[in-house]
Amino acid sequence: MTKHKVGIIVGSNRRESINRRFALALARLLADRFEIAWVRIDDLPMYNQDLEGDRPETVRRFTAEVGALPALLFVTPEHNRSIPAVLKNAIDWGSKPTDKNVWRGKVAAITGTANGAIGTAVAQQHLRAILGDVGTLVMGGEAYVTFKPEPVDTEGNFVDESRRTFCKAYMDQFALLVQRLASPPGA
């Protein structure tokens, strides 16, 4: 049976991103049920409405990729109690022009990790509001994961059972939602 695709967007452009490591571990929890597509955002230019007449190639690649995906997992850092500019920039590109908004009708889940105790909670609330505004159905529930102590090793394996169990339950909930709501592959 063909698997649904789930796109993963990491809201960081940092080479050693802890959110990318965390996302890798989450991808492993989904890989038995979904084909995973890593959607790059770090090569997008800063949004500028003046470029709308002739969108840069990287932007066209990005919107085509997102447009073809039924479901998205966002794994984001928190920057100054909001989402990083690189992620907001990607969302802005995808939201315009309005009649080609690629976020509309997608199913999404949100999580993220930080060294602080609240594990990106404020950024996730902002992201939830932004995605709601652009027409994405965001799964309920919360997964704020602190990186102190580190939940995953450098290869993206969970290092303790309790956080693996917590994250697996969150990913299972997402999987159920995607299977129920996302269009079947090729539809």
Ligand SMILES: Cc1cc2nc3c(=O)[nH]c(=O)nc-3n(C[C@H](O)[C@H](O)[C@H](O)COP(=O)(O)O)c2cc1C
């Ligand atoms: C500009 C900036 C602002 C930050 N603001 C926050 C913040 O509001 N909350 C937080 O928990 N961490 C904050 N941090 C620390 C990040 O959690 C840390 O840099 C983390 O490694 C970012 O995730 P990444 O490695 O996936 O890029 C900030 C870091 C930067 C560079």
